[in-house]
Amino acid sequence: MFDAEVVILGMKLKASILALVIFAFISFGYAQENTASQKINVSVPEVALLGLVSETQTDVNLNAIAPDEAGSEVKITRQTKGSVWVNYSSVLSKSAKKRKVIAMVQGEIPEGVVLKVEASEYSGSGKGRLGKSTGVVTLSNQPSDVIVDIGSCFTGTGVNNGHCLTYNMEQDISSDNFALLSQAQKSVNVVYTLTDYN
Known part of the structure; x- marks a missing residue:
């Protein structure tokens, strides 16, 4: 025991x-x-960059062709397939909700003709909230929306990324304006701007 x-x-x-x-x-x-801490400051800049790119050149040539039969009208050639692409990078500020691409003409479009542009829908390797085409737009010396609803995004760089531009030149079909048509060879600049919605 x-x-x-x-x-x-x-x-x-x-x-x-x-x-x-x-x-x-x-x-x-x-x-x-034992523990230690470190403060990390994170800063993301606001970004608004836009460029036009092409495999060859960004100049576009549109021509009117003289008729070969009396009584016929002058024919306007159309560029049906675009070769110029709009690339952009966008990071919005806190106050901006969306951005858009506007286009306006610098220079004088020959009287009797109308210049139009159409941006394709987005295609390419980009990410984010990419813009949407507004369809066919008649260009003038006043800004016109070409691509809208752009958020924070990037299109990718170079051709086949972004929105492809197609230009058309048409006769102004009203009699009064066709009467203003005269022999001319003019160059105009189409200026594109990536801007916040107002």
Whole structure:
């Protein structure tokens, strides 16, 4: 009976010593723990970049062709497939909700003709909230929306990224304006701007 009590007491003593050792290790581990923090400043700039790109050149030639039969009208050639692409990168400010691409003519369009442009729907390798074409737009010296609903995004660079532009020249079919048509060779600049909605 005495021996059993000694054994039990020894086991209790060993268990108590083991518990004390474990507690000491845990306390030592907590005592050695330390933390540090560092402030990281994150800044994202506002971005509004736009460019026109082409495999060859960005100039576009539109011509009227003289008729070969008396009584026929002058024929206007149309560029049905565009080769100029609009690329853009956009990161909105907190106050801006959307952006758009506007176009306006600098120079004088020959009287008796109308100059039009159409941006294709977006295609390419870009990401984000990319813009939407407004369809066929008649160009003038007043700004016209060509691509709208642009958010924070990028189109990808180069041809086959962004929106392809197609230009058309048409006769102004009203009699009064056709009467103003005269022999002319003029160059105009079409200026594109990426801008916030007003």
